[in-house]
Amino acid sequence: MKATQNQNTYDVIIAGAGPVGLFLACELALAKCSVLILEKAADPHSPIKQLPFGLRGLSAPSIEALYRRGLLEQLEVHKKLKNPHQNAKQGAERQVGHFAGIPFTEGNVDQSRWEHRLPGSPGPSLMTTMDEMETVLTRRAEALGVEIKRGLAITGFEQNDSGVTVLWDSYSFNSKWLVGCDGARSAVRKLGGFEFAGTEPEFTGYSTRIDLADPEKLNPGRNVTSRGMYLQSQPGYVLMQDFDGGAFHSSEQPVTLQHIQEVLRRVSGTDVTVTALHMATTWTDRARQATTYRNGRIFLAGDAAHIHAPLGGQGLNLGLGDAMNLGWKLAAAIHQQAPGSLLDTYYDERYPVGMQVLDWSRAQVAIMKPDASSRALYAIISDLMNTNDGATYFAGRVWGIHTHYNLGDDQPLLGYSVPDFELADGTRxxxxxxxxxxxxxxxxxxxxxxxxxxxxxxxxxxxxxxxxxxxxxxxxxxxxxxxxxxxxxxxxxxxxxxxxxxxxxxxx
Incomplete structure (x- = not known):
C-alpha cells in the first residue's frame, strides 16, 4: 500500500514523548525549529509513573538545565515530599543518597569542597516523578509550538542526503533529521542498524504494589540481604532484586501473585504472605550502549542510546543531559550556524559520560550480589561511605557535581557547568x-x-x-x-x- 504523505516537512521528528524527547523538543523549538513528536503510547499517564517508587532524583546537571530554561520552579512534587531517604534520624544523620543501597548522610557530605558551586545556586539534588516531568515538559513543548502525535509507533524510515521520511502504518512524515528518544527497546535504534554493545543482566528487578497479610515481617526502607534486595518505601509498595541472571524478565512470563510471594520470601528470608497483587513490572541490570549515536541524519538519545540498572536514578539524568547537549547543536546545524564538526561533538562528549554511568551501575550490582566476595566489598564500601571523604566523593558522583567534557585544554573550569555567578545588580x-x-x-x-x-x-x-x-x-x-x-x-x-x-x- 502506498503511504499517505503528511504535507508538512519538519526540521526534526522525535520518536518518543518521554522526558528526554520532550526536553529535546523544547530545546529545538526554543531555537525556532519545527518539531514533531511521534509517541507510540496513546495515553501518556501510565499508572506506574505515579507510584511512590516512580520517584526520580534529579542531579545537579539536570537541575541546572531546567533552571536555565525557567522550568525548575514548575516542579512541585519535591515541595510536598519528605526526603525519600528520611528516617527517624534528623540533621547531620539524615540519609541523602545511596550507592548500592549503602547510605550516605548529610553530615558526612562536605559541599564546601565543590568550590565552584556558588552560594545561592540550585541544590545538587531534587525529587520528582516521571509523570510530573512529562507534564511540565509537555506543557512547555506545546507552548513553543511542538506538535505531538500519540498512538503512532514508527514502523520504518528512509533517509537521504537532504532528509528523512518516517513511516507509520500507511502514513509518512518528512523531516530534515530524526532523533530516537524511544526508550530501551528503541525502534529507531533497531531500524537504524545501530550496534548496541554491553553486558548481560545479573538479576530481575520487580516494582510492585501489593497487599500483605503480615507487613511487619518486612523491614522498612532498603534492605540488602544474602539473597538479593528488597525496598519497602511505603506499606504495600515493594521493589525487589532477585539474582536470577535476568531469567524471569527475559522469559516474558506474566507476573503472578504466587511468583511475587515466592520471590519476596526468598529475597527477604521471611515467610511473608502476599494477599493481593495490584500492579507489577520487571526490569534488569542489562548494561548496553550504542557504539555510535549517529547514523547519517539519525541520532539517538536517552535510553535509546544506553540502558543500565535504575540504581540511583541515573538514567533520567543521563538522558536529559543528552537532550541538552544535542538540542542547541542540531538547531545550529538546521539554521546553518554550526561549524563543520559541531554535530560530531555530541557523540564525542556524551558517549564517555554514558560509559561512566554504565560502569557506575555495574559497580553497584557487583557489590550487591549474594556471594562472599561481594559481601566483603560491601562492608569496605560501607566503611568508606561513613567518612567525610567517602561520602563527599559518592555524593559528588551520584549528583553529577563533577560531570564535564574534555575540551582539550588545561584552562580551569573548561568543560564544566558555569557557576551561577550573581552580578552586582542581583541578576544570576x-x-x-x-x-x-x-x-x-x-x-x-x-x-x-x-x-x-x-x-x-x-x-x-x-x-x-x-x-x-x-x-x-x-x-x-x-x-x-x-x-x-x-x-x-x-x-x-x-x-x-x-x-x-x-x-x-x-x-x-
Missing amino acids: IGKLMSDGRGLLIDFGGDASLKALAATYSHQLKYVSGPAKDQLGLSAVLVRPDGIIAWVAGNEPDFSKLQKAAERWFVRN
Missing part, C-alpha cells in the same frame, strides 16, 4: 540563559570582548559587569547548554577566545 547567570543562547560574560568591561561578541550576536549574548564572587576570573565564554568553552584570569587571551568562539559558533 542562570536566569540569563532562558533564551537558549550562549553568553560571553565580561566581568571587567573589556571593549575588545564586547566587539567580538557582537560578531556572533545571533548565537551569543554579551553580559558585562562585576559579580559578587568571580572566582578569580575576568571573563567566561558559555555555550548554550551552560558549559564553559573558554575562561580568562587577570588578562584575557584574545586569540584563545577567538579560537573557542569559532569552534562553537558561526559569525553573523
